[in-house]
Amino acid sequence: MSNIKIMVENMTCTGCGECYSVCPHGYIFMKQGKLGYPVPHIEKCEDCGICLEKCPYSNFLDPDDEEGAAT
Numbered sequence: 001m002s003n004i005k006i007m008v009e010n011m012t013c014t015g016c017g018e019c020y021s022v023c024p025h026g027y028i029f030m031k032q033g034k035l036g037y038p039v040p041h042i043e044k045c046e047d048c049g050i051c052l053e054k055c056p057y058s059n060f061l062d063p064d065d066e067e068g069a070a071t
C-alpha cells in the first residue's frame with residue numbers, strides 16, 4: 001500500500017490535509033474520523049504514492065508497516 005490509508009489505520013494522521021491537496025486525481029476527501037477531527041478517506045486510488053510521499057508525518061511510520069508486512 002503506497003497511499004495514506006496506512007496513516008489513518010495506524011492513527012498517525014494529524015488531519016493536516018496535505019494529502020488531500022496533492023492527490024493529482026482528487027481521490028482523497030476529508031471525513032470526520034474516530035480521533036475527533038477530519039481524516040483522509042480514499043475510495044479509489046492509482047497507487048502513485050504521492051500522498052504518502054508528501055505527508056509530513058509519514059517518516060514516523062514503521063518501514064515494515066509501509067510494506068504491508070504483519071507486525
Ligand code: SF4
Binds near residue numbers: 007014054
Ligand atoms: S498528509 Fe498525512 S497527516 Fe496530513 S491529513 Fe494526510 S495522512 Fe494525515
Ligand code: SF4
Binds near residue numbers: 004045046048050
Ligand atoms: S496514491 Fe496517488 S492516486 Fe492514490 S490517493 Fe494517493 S495521491 Fe491519490
